[in-house]
Amino acid sequence: MIKINSLRIExxxxxxxxxxxxxxxxxxxxGLVGPNGAGKTSTIKAxxxxxxxxxxxxxxxxxxxxxxxxxxxxxxxxxxxxxxVYENLKVWEYLDVFASxxxxxxxxxxxxxxxxxxxxxxxxxxxxxxxxxxxxxxQRLVLAKTLLHDPKVLLLDEPASGLDPSARREMREILKxxxxxxxxxxxxxxxxxxxxxxxxxxxxxxKGMMVVSGSLEEIRAKVKTLGLLTIRLSEKSQDLANKILxxxxxxxxxxxxxxxxLTEYKMNFQGDETQCTxxxxxxxxxxxxxxxxxxxxxxxxxxxxxxxxxxxx
Amino acid sequence: MKIxxxxxxxxxxxxxxxxxxxxxxxxxxxxxxxxxxLIFANGLMNPEYVYHYDIHTGDHSxxxxxxxxxxxxxxxxxxxxxxxxLFGSVSVYRKAARERSxxxxxxxxxxxxxxxxxxxxMLFGGACLEWTLFIALTLIEFFLLTxxxxxxxxxxxxxxxxxxxxxxxxxxxxxxxISQNHSTQSRVGVVGLLILxxxxxxxxxxxxxxxxxxxxxxPAFDQLTLAIKGERYHYTPYYFNQRKILYMFxxxxxxxFFFQSMIQIPFIxxxxxxxxxxxxxxxxxxxxxxQTLLSIFYLLFLFSGSAISAIIHEENYNPFxxxxxxxxxxxxxxxxxxxxxxxxILGAFLITPDRSVYKKGLKRCLKLKVPRLRSGEDPxxxxxxxxxxxxxxxxxxxxxxxxxxxxxxxxFLHLLILMSYPxxxxxxxxxxxxxxxxxxxxxxxxxLLIFWIVLPIYSNIIKFKAKASLLYLLFTAPSPFxxxxxxxxxxxxxxxxxxxxxxxxxxxxSVVITLFSLGLVYYSRNQLKNKVLKEGI
Numbered sequence: 001m002i003k004i005n006s007l008r009i010e011x012x013x014x015x016x017x018x019x020x021x022x023x024x025x026x027x028x029x030x031g032l033v034g035p036n037g038a039g040k041t042s043t044i045k046a047x048x049x050x051x052x053x054x055x056x057x058x059x060x061x062x063x064x065x066x067x068x069x070x071x072x073x074x075x076x077x078x079x080x081x082x083x084x085v086y087e088n089l090k091v092w093e094y095l096d097v098f099a100s101x102x103x104x105x106x107x108x109x110x111x112x113x114x115x116x117x118x119x120x121x122x123x124x125x126x127x128x129x130x131x132x133x134x135x136x137x138x139q140r141l142v143l144a145k146t147l148l149h150d151p152k153v154l155l156l157d158e159p160a161s162g163l164d165p166s167a168r169r170e171m172r173e174i175l176k177x178x179x180x181x182x183x184x185x186x187x188x189x190x191x192x193x194x195x196x197x198x199x200x201x202x203x204x205x206x207k208g209m210m211v212v213s214g215s216l217e218e219i220r221a222k223v224k225t226l227g228l229l230t231i232r233l234s235e236k237s238q239d240l241a242n243k244i245l246x247x248x249x250x251x252x253x254x255x256x257x258x259x260x261x262l263t264e265y266k267m268n269f270q271g272d273e274t275q276c277t278x279x280x281x282x283x284x285x286x287x288x289x290x291x292x293x294x295x296x297x298x299x300x301x302x303x304x305x306x307x308x309x310x311x312x313x
Numbered sequence: 314m315k316i317x318x319x320x321x322x323x324x325x326x327x328x329x330x331x332x333x334x335x336x337x338x339x340x341x342x343x344x345x346x347x348x349x350x351l352i353f354a355n356g357l358m359n360p361e362y363v364y365h366y367d368i369h370t371g372d373h374s375x376x377x378x379x380x381x382x383x384x385x386x387x388x389x390x391x392x393x394x395x396x397x398x399l400f401g402s403v404s405v406y407r408k409a410a411r412e413r414s415x416x417x418x419x420x421x422x423x424x425x426x427x428x429x430x431x432x433x434x435m436l437f438g439g440a441c442l443e444w445t446l447f448i449a450l451t452l453i454e455f456f457l458l459t460x461x462x463x464x465x466x467x468x469x470x471x472x473x474x475x476x477x478x479x480x481x482x483x484x485x486x487x488x489x490x491i492s493q494n495h496s497t498q499s500r501v502g503v504v505g506l507l508i509l510x511x512x513x514x515x516x517x518x519x520x521x522x523x524x525x526x527x528x529x530x531x532p533a534f535d536q537l538t539l540a541i542k543g544e545r546y547h548y549t550p551y552y553f554n555q556r557k558i559l560y561m562f563x564x565x566x567x568x569x570f571f572f573q574s575m576i577q578i579p580f581i582x583x584x585x586x587x588x589x590x591x592x593x594x595x596x597x598x599x600x601x602x603x604q605t606l607l608s609i610f611y612l613l614f615l616f617s618g619s620a621i622s623a624i625i626h627e628e629n630y631n632p633f634x635x636x637x638x639x640x641x642x643x644x645x646x647x648x649x650x651x652x653x654x655x656x657x658i659l660g661a662f663l664i665t666p667d668r669s670v671y672k673k674g675l676k677r678c679l680k681l682k683v684p685r686l687r688s689g690e691d692p693x694x695x696x697x698x699x700x701x702x703x704x705x706x707x708x709x710x711x712x713x714x715x716x717x718x719x720x721x722x723x724x725f726l727h728l729l730i731l732m733s734y735p736x737x738x739x740x741x742x743x744x745x746x747x748x749x750x751x752x753x754x755x756x757x758x759x760x761l762l763i764f765w766i767v768l769p770i771y772s773n774i775i776k777f778k779a780k781a782s783l784l785y786l787l788f789t790a791p792s793p794f795x796x797x798x799x800x801x802x803x804x805x806x807x808x809x810x811x812x813x814x815x816x817x818x819x820x821x822x823s824v825v826i827t828l829f830s831l832g833l834v835y836y837s838r839n840q841l842k843n844k845v846l847k848e849g850i
Contacts, residue, residue, distance in 0.1 A: 006680075008676070008680075010669065010672065010673060010676070011669060012668060012669040012672075013749075048419075048423040049422065049423045050419050050422055050423055052594055052596075054673045054676050054677065055676060055677050055680045055681070069593075070425045070426075070427060071425070073423055073424060073425045074425040076423060078419075078420075078423050080416075080419065082416075084415050084416040084417040084419065084420060085415075085417065086327055086331065086415075086417060088331045089327065089330055089331060093327075093330050096326065097323050097326050097327045097330075098323065098420065098424070100320075100321050100322065100323045100326055100426075101323035101420070101421060101424035101425075101426050102424055102425060102426075103425055103426065106320070106321075145420070
């Protein structure tokens with residue numbers, strides 16, 4: 001659905017995006033992660049047709065954005081971090097303006113506006129002037145504007161930026177429902193835990209480059225991220241403790257082993273699910289009475305920091 | 314085109330909804346109704362007389378009463394003009410400036426609506442309230458017209474002229490507004506714009522050249538007043554002769570409405586195209602290189618048409634070609650020289666790419682493995698553009714050389730001096746734009762101020778021992794306002810002719826400055842090119 005080939009964006013002496021190539025398929029929800037100045041917003045703006053890249057090819061649903069701009073833009077819904085609005089328009093009027101911008105006919109405009117006003121929980125505010133809306137409401141309004149023409153591609157640049165926790169939660173719920181609609185979505189955010197909920201793939205950008213991208217599992221495998229393994233025993237004895245510590249310390253998959261109590265052990269585990277099952281199986285074979293065996297997988301934030309640390313070093 | 318169905322034009326719809334709410338609409342209509350009633354009351358209670366001037370006897374005591382419907386009609390037309398030209402221009406400017414500053418324009422930019430629809434939506438939507446009042450007043454005026462026993466033709470011509478004039482100013486206002494960034498917006502603002510449009514135009518019309526005169530709204534009102542008050546309402550012999558020149562082009566008398574259309578419609582099209590360009594790529598120059606050259610050529614053509622009309626008229630009116638003729642000659646030559654230099658410098662300023670745009674172009678070339686960008690593209694340097702401009706200057710100059718019978722050597726020196734100003738400015742500006750100081754325009758502005766204004770004025774104040782001393786020549790030659798051009802004008806108009814030595818000295822200095830500037834461009838271009846090659850793609 002979205003294909004980027006060798007995208008480069010430069011501002012005078014700064015290179016915002018360095019030869020980025022990426023492909024995002026239908027139904028893929030791609031979280032774009034990176035620190036400030038990593039090139040996330042520039043990438044999204046170039047995809048939305050707002051920023052002219054230095055060079056590179058962008059295909060939206062197979063249509064070249066540079067050559068057939070208007071046709072490609074029909075498939076795109078773009079939402080920036082700060083919602084630009086017409087303060088003196090009413091909520092429904094604002095949506096109507098952009099429904100006509102996306103070439104929807106009058107009948108369709110009316111039904112779509114009603115549908116999206118309801119979905120973003122602004123039904124009560126239908127006839128309210130935008131200048132009277134809170135920041136969260138404005139963001140929801142702009143999200144409704146973005147989705148009004150049922151785009152195949154959604155570009156969301158920090159959609160929850162500057163919102164309070166409850167508004168952020170509302171926004172997340174709406175985005176989760178949209179995520180089920182089989183669109184290709186690119187979403188950038190600073191708040192990494194937010195992306196965990198609905199992204200099925202991520203890309204980590206740093207200094208204009210995509211450091212790593214793919215599904216969460218692929219990335220975990222690529223960067224060999226560590227999971228936190230917790231083992232609890234049903235019996236409490238010093239012999240048992242010595243036995244398990246000896247067994248685990250010999251395993252190459254384990255590091256940073258700590259005995260919290262005689263029955264509880266925590267360690268970093270570096271391996272996939274098969275290796276995890278194998279380890280459990282071995283513990284049972286060694287007649288260790290397992291009460292709880294729990295592997296906590298790293299989230300986007302953990303991966304981000306791990307990769308970030310590597311990049312810095 | 315969506316403007317034919319405004320209910321589906323997003324930008325028009327947004328502005329219409331904002332401005333046509335019952336509250337503001339009622340207030341505007343109430344205010345206008347009160348003003349209209351006052352105009353009617355004034356028309357009925359204060360009779361106005363038209364005084365006739367007899368050219369032969371010099372008598373101006375004859376007067377006739379102006380019928381009240383005619384008086385009211387005239388006043389209403391002035392009100393209508395003020396609404397659509399003044400308030401309309403301010404409205405479209407403010408709407409377009411807000412689009413840029415609030416960044417809502419980004420949403421329109423990434424929508425599939427065509428750029429022409431967006432430009433037209435801004436043009437007609439921004440002043441929709443003013444256009445509504447304009448239509449309402451037109452209906453009242455039609456009603457009055459039937460009472461005045463005046464022909465409809467002149468009135469339709471007036472309305473047409475006003476509409477074209479409004480579109481001309483509105484499109485220019487939108488272009489200025491969306492071309493500004495935050496810093497320039499605060500500096501220029503609405504007040505600056507008004508000064509530019511209204512007082513500036515008055516200065517233009519004061520030149521009494523048909524082309525400048527028809528670029529303003531004045532002819533529409535002059536024609537209307539003429540039709541309502543009569544043929545000879547306040548003519549002095551001088552004014553009468555001036556009026557004839559104002560409607561002449563290459564010596565042919567042209568209908569006012571047609572003349573205005575010929576001047577303003579191409580520029581309306583150019584401005585709309587520039588608005589489209591600005592919506593598509595906000596950082597690109599508003600006009601392409603080809604458009605700038607074509608516009609300069611057209612403007613010089615219009616100026617020549619007006620100037621030659623004045624010369625032809627003067628030759629017929631004043632066959633002895635005395636001091637007055639020499640004065641006209643000097644005035645038109647100065648106009649041509651200064652207009653050429655100003656347009657050349659302004660054009661070079663508008664089309665010269667900056668460091669980042671040029672670098673972007675170079676990298677594109679490297680990536681696409683093409684040796685160079687087409688010269689018409691924005692990222693290419695301005696050198697080809699400047700040399701094409703020189704050709705345009707040459708073509709236009711030949712016309713004046715033939716009329717004023719300028720000798721080959723003098724003409725050659727004139728051309729070199731005339732071309733040197735846009736060339737040296739263009740090269741120096743390109744050098745500055747390719748340097749790392751490109752954002753520090755204050756430095757460049759200060760340098761220009763010193764060489765173009767301060768040093769020449771200083772050299773004139775202190776008066777060097779000999780006026781043609783080398784120091785005086787060096788101090789005045791770089792300025793497009795002093796030095797070279799003044800020497801050029803004097804070489805034709807002054808009797809006896811100015812010594813060729815001074816003209817040659819100015820030519821040599823101008824050519825040296827131009828070549829030095831060209832060297833600087835090549836130096837900076839090569840430096841940047843090497844840097845890009847070193848960086849790689």
